Amino acid sequence: MRSITCPYCFARVLRQRIEFRCMGRSGRGPGCAPVLDKPLAAYLGSPAGASLPPVFAASGTKGRADCPDCGRPTGRRVCPDCHNPLPSAYCDTPGRIVALVGAKNAGKSTYIAVLLHELMNRVGTELDTSLVACDDRTIDRYKRDFARPLFDERRLLPTTASAVTAAREPLVYLLTRSRRSRWGRQANESLALVLFDTAGEDLRSRDVRDLHLRYLEAADAIIFLVDPLELPGARAALREGTEPVTAGDPDSEPINVIARVTEALRQRRGAGPGDRLPVPIAVALTKIDALRPTFERQSALHRTRTRQAVLDLDDREAVDEQIRSLLHGWHAGQLDIYLRQQYTEYALFGLSALGGMPTEDRVGTGGVRPYRVEDPLLWLLHRFGMLDAVRG
Ligand SMILES: Nc1nc2c(ncn2[C@@H]2O[C@H](COP(=O)(O)OP(=O)(O)OP(=O)(O)O)[C@@H](O)[C@H]2O)c(=O)[nH]1
Ligand SMILES: [Mg+2]
Ligand SMILES: [Zn+2]
Ligand SMILES: [Zn+2]
Incomplete structure (x- = not known):
């Protein structure tokens, strides 16, 4: 390099x-x-x-x-x-920048808060990884803007301010994994996890701001979050009269947000008309807890992942299949088709950062109970050669 x-x-x-x-x-x-x-x-x-x-x-x-x-x-x-x-670990190992995008209210900030918390605790222990902030500002900001409100005070996070009014800074971490080789030698592998909490608002307009573009262009992987409650078919399945937060705003529809991001990426990376983009993209439906009552009992989205520090390919395929059929059943098959046309490597996920419905501006009574939040990251770690995959 x-x-x-x-x-x-x-x-x-x-x-x-x-x-x-x-x-x-x-x-x-x-x-x-x-x-x-x-x-x-x-x-x-x-x-x-x-x-x-x-x-x-x-x-x-x-x-x-x-x-x-x-x-x-x-x-x-x-x-x-x-x-x-x-x-220095970042200078010595090729950096992997993971970009996180999604429409307004998709659940990005909550996801960042919970994913980092999981990596510092349960999932970190399982994978034998350490997560270290690369600068003091990251430590302060994670505490102040994410951990304290959500975990200590159990309050929901406020809407992220637009980059126009507030300086946006990425949270930069070094994730280091120790692995024992076949000969018993221990080796460490690192990856820079750069999370940039974009304001959904900034992805609405066609002229996505310059910093966002540079961030997306530099990304080695993309996690795209979709709020299923914004998909009309999913709301109908719930049979609730709830209005989506962004009702009537076509600029905030998941397919339009992803199309804008994709167009920008194609331009900046100079992709030819028929070429698919090689950057891996993990597309995750958030707030899955709200929809669980509508899933069949044997659904993969009722199961929990077995914690063995590997990517379970059978489980991966089951979840991918289930989300795909949900999308098509909700008349959102366009999203699936579009992604397959545009990206060589894409995978579908379902997760819940909170694990239950919040009440007003607070986390539900059971506290934060994350469900499958680490799945997209495990898939990416496997793509980056840092995690083994197994069948069955
Ligand atoms: N039921 C449920 N609701 C969630 C979950 N995560 C987020 N929400 C709800 O979605 C709202 C928006 O979440 P945020 O994380 O602030 O969304 P965002 O994508 O950062 O939004 P912007 O900053 O406006 O772009 C929260 O206030 C919660 O009401 C979840 O796991 N389950
Ligand atoms: Mg936010
Ligand atoms: Zn000096
Ligand atoms: Zn710099």
């Missing part, structure tokens, strides 16, 4: 262009004093938090360099464009 993609500004960076940040002063030893880092301040949209020891150029293919001003060696590598930190 001669270049990597910055997980913050999504610039392609040649390895030798990667820069370093001085370690700064500690105790009595040498070290540079903090200065205002202009590129970082520009990225953050404010000078707060951008006062740091200086950045300097050196051969970025090496893991360490000596600061030309104070002479102190440093291993802190940064992006030459935005000056955000590039963790």
